[in-house]
Amino acid sequence: MRYELYYWPSIQGRGEFVRLALEEAAAPYVDVARTSDDDGGGVRAMLALLGRDDVARPSFAPPFLRAGRLLIGQTANILLFLGARHGLAPRDEGSRLFTNQLQLTLADWVAEAHDTHHPISSGLYYDDQRDEARRRAESFRKERCPKFLGYFERALEHGRGRYLLGRSLTYADLSLFQVLAGLRYAFPRTMRRLERRHPKVVALHDAVAARPRIAAYLASERRISFNEDGIFRHYPELDAPSART
Amino acid sequence: MRYELYYWPSIQGRGEFVRLALEEAAAPYVDVARTSDDDGGGVRAMLALLGRDDVARPSFAPPFLRAGRLLIGQTANILLFLGARHGLAPRDEGSRLFTNQLQLTLADWVAEAHDTHHPISSGLYYDDQRDEARRRAESFRKERCPKFLGYFERALEHGRGRYLLGRSLTYADLSLFQVLAGLRYAFPRTMRRLERRHPKVVALHDAVAARPRIAAYLASERRISFNEDGIFRHYPELDAPSART
Structure with missing residues (x-):
């Protein structure tokens, strides 16, 4: 069976957490919105599925994944599903729940990173909420991100291995890698300062990046570059060093 | 076994989604931070557990739940656990995942409702972000909430019963009830207008409120009143009718 991933084709965004899991699992998948409209793909196919009235279990927003008869939405939910299917989560109940808990905490972090450049409305341009973005980014850099x-x-200090759940990689590790990569792109000055105090997170990032399938993926054309349409955006004024520090 | 719920004692907040599930399940639990410091309870006990260095699987923030040897954080994750244990979620994989997906979508909605009054920082008072709150609330009322x-x-239209998953209640129904109740408190004028176009959501709210255990809970002292320290806050200026409507 080949999975069908539905997500915006020009950004990493929340879809990237799913892409990383599929790549690490070496699971066959098609990134539907990145295929041609002529082949029934493209953003058109994604939006059609999102808006269709005959979909029994609709999603609120991309990403969503078709897995045979199942259509699964919400990033952390897709990962819960893939984790169990592809050995990217532990089997015992407590560890499985803790993996999900870590993923949900990462989702909160990602939402806050997004809101640094869109604190008022996702429906407005960045330039229309720039002053508010400066204030929100300051709080993010100084309080939330640390x-x-x-x-x-x-x-990681409490764990018994290099990964969050111990010696075996889980999808939460892939996601933490992605969050750190995104934050480095968006807030390079802030992160240079903060990373010094968080060596285990940095080591985890490096361990994930060095995994053969992830390294191959990152070097491929399938990995979209970070850009200013995604969640992690580099606006230098939002990364200003604090005057009070 | 008696569950221990850890959450702020003076607000409904995110803990309320867990309280509703425990109440509907008639599961024995103690709301630890609402018990006395002298008995080892109170906020002190909650913060101690949150800050302790010897907790193997720490939570980022309340609520979290102790269930025997397990300590479980993140609201949707706690509900995933309770749903499976207490018949508040379907057993088949697809339905179980869809319940989780709906819960995560509700969590996104709740976070956006919160950010209407705290668009810049949770660490600042409302009065220090009032102008930004007005702008964010407008976007919430006009775009996101609808x-x-x-x-x-x-x-609900796609379902085959009065509940989101069909004829049987799930924890996602309890949570949708809670979100509607909260929005009515925070945005009464907006909701009077919006509810007319969403009769099935309103009917679900009423069906949940009429369930014997939920009705008894809502009438009890265990149900904390909505107030301006919680997620759903009534600031009339954020509920202003749009000049453009």
């Missing part, structure tokens, strides 16, 4: 980083550093 | 309501109305 708090999230500290949490994951602590989780 | 979009979420429409999504759940559609999900």
Whole structure:
């Protein structure tokens, strides 16, 4: 069976967390919106599926994944499904739940990273909420980002291996890699400062990046570059060093 | 076994989604932070558990639930666990995943409702982000809230019963009830207008409120009143009718 991933074709966005899991699992998939309209693909196919009235279990927004008869939405939910199917999550109940818990915490972090450039409305341009973005980004850099980083550093300190759940990789590790990569792109000055105090998170990032399938994926054309349409955007004014530091 | 719920004692907040599930399941639980410091409870006990370095699987924030040896954080994750244990979610994989998907969509909606009054930082007072709150609330009232309501109305139209998954109640129904109740409190004028177009969501709210255990809970002292420290806050200026409507 070949999975069908539905997500915006020109950004990493939330779809990237799913792409990383599919790549690490070496699972056959088609990134539907990146295929041609002529072949029944493209954004058109994605939006059609999102808006169709005869879909029994509709999704609120991309990404969503078709897996045979199942149509599964919400990033963390897709990963819960893929994790169980492809050995990217532990089998015992407590560890499986903790993997999901870590993923949901990463989802919160990602949403806050997004809101640094869109604190008022996703329906408005960045330029129309620039002043508010400056204020929100300051709070993100000084309070929220260090708090999230500290949490994951602590989780890694408590673990018994290089990964969040111990010696075996889970989809939460792939996602933490992605969040760190995104934050480095969006807030390079801030992250240079913060990473010094979070060596285990950095080591995890490097371990994930070095996994053969992930390394091959990152070097391929399938990996879309970070850009200013995605979740992690580099606007230098949002990465300003604090005057109070 | 008696569950231990850890959440802020003076607000409904995200803990309320867990309380509703525990109440509907008639599961024995203690709301730890609402018990006395002298008995080892209170906020002190909650914060101690959150900050302790010897907790193998720490939570990022309340709520979290102790269930025997398990300590489970993140609202949707706690509900995933309780749903499976107490018959508040279907057993088949597709339906179980869809329940989780709906819950995660509700969580997104709740986060956006929160950000109407705190668009810049949770660490600042409302009064320090009032102008930004007005702008964000407008976008919430006009775009986001109608979009979420429409999504759940559609999900109910597709179902084969009064509940989101069909004839049987799930924890996602309890949560949708709670979100509607909260929005009515925070945005009464907006909701009077929007509810007319979403009769199935309103009917679901009423069906949940009429369930004997939920009705008894809502009438009890265990149900904390909505207030301006919680997620759903009534600031009349954020509920202003649009000048453009």
